[in-house]
Amino acid sequence: EVQLVESGGGLVQPGGSLRLSCVVSGFSFSNYYMSWVRQAPGKGLEWVASLKQDGSERNYVDSVKGRFTISRDNARNSVYLQMSSLRAEDTAVYYCARVKQGDAGSMDVWGQGTTVTVSS
Amino acid sequence: DIQMTQSPSTLSASVGDRVTITCRASQNINNWLAWYQKKPGKAPKFLIYRASNLESGVPSRFSGSGSGTEFTLTISSLQPDDFATYYCQQYITYWTFGQGTNVEIK
Numbered sequence: 073e074v075q076l077v078e079s080g081g082g083l084v085q086p087g088g089s090l091r092l093s094c095v096v097s098g099f100s101f102s103n104y105y106m107s108w109v110r111q112a113p114g115k116g117l118e119w120v121a122s123l124k125q126d127g128s129e130r131n132y133v134d135s136v137k138g139r140f141t142i143s144r145d146n147a148r149n150s151v152y153l154q155m156s157s158l159r160a161e162d163t164a165v166y167y168c169a170r171v172k173q174g175d176a177g178s179m180d181v182w183g184q185g186t187t188v189t190v191s192s
Numbered sequence: 193d194i195q196m197t198q199s200p201s202t203l204s205a206s207v208g209d210r211v212t213i214t215c216r217a218s219q220n221i222n223n224w225l226a227w228y229q230k231k232p233g234k235a236p237k238f239l240i241y242r243a244s245n246l247e248s249g250v251p252s253r254f255s256g257s258g259s260g261t262e263f264t265l266t267i268s269s270l271q272p273d274d275f276a277t278y279y280c281q282q283y284i285t286y287w288t289f290g291q292g293t294n295v296e297i298k
Binding site: 107109111116117118119122131133134167169172175176177178179180181182183184185 | 193224226228230234235236237238241242247277279281283284286287288289290291292
């Protein structure tokens with residue numbers, strides 16, 4: 073069964089840091105582009121970051137550039153999101169998503185999400 | 193940046209109704225468009241890719257059409273499980289979601 077499981081969310085103070093993890097199973101992880109998408113309370117979905125299969129290409133939404141870093145460990149079937157200088161507006165459920173192979177961008181498999189709350 | 197605008201924001205409908213949601217892109221995205229269903233507390237569910245291709249396992253009452261800047265998602269006969277929020281997403285240049293359309297019970 074294809075599965076993505078996120079972890080690492082929690083309560084953090086403004087200016088703090090957090091590292092999210094997403095462990096995958098059921099497919100050949102190293103063959104897939106991976107992404108993080110978030111949903112703030114009462115808001116819509118927002119793409120956050122994406123990473124190429126070999127880690128050579130990273131892309132970020134403007135609002136997190138310079139503060140968030142996406143990375144992966146293909147040996148551990150894991151993708152990460154290192155978040156620093158966190159702001160209240162980063163409060164959201166963060167989803168890990170697999171980019172559909174052969175389609176260049178749609179996201180066909182999603183994790184259940186991990187909640188990040190930035191508050192003092 | 194490419195902006196995606198969905199209409200309506202909220203749609204009230206009954207079981208059995210035909211429902212259509214529109215998504216407009218701020219520039220030409222060819223057919224690089226996907227649709228997702230989102231329910232509270234659940235992961236988004238992937239429905240359609242490249243504007244009109246139904247993902248495996250998605251009921252055939254869902255269909256997508258369009259190209260360029262205007263796209264539609266149609267549910268031919270609304271079922272109880274379909275009450276949810278629907279999002280379009282462009283992926284020709286990075287990724288952008290529409291603001292969502294909430295399909296609620298009339």
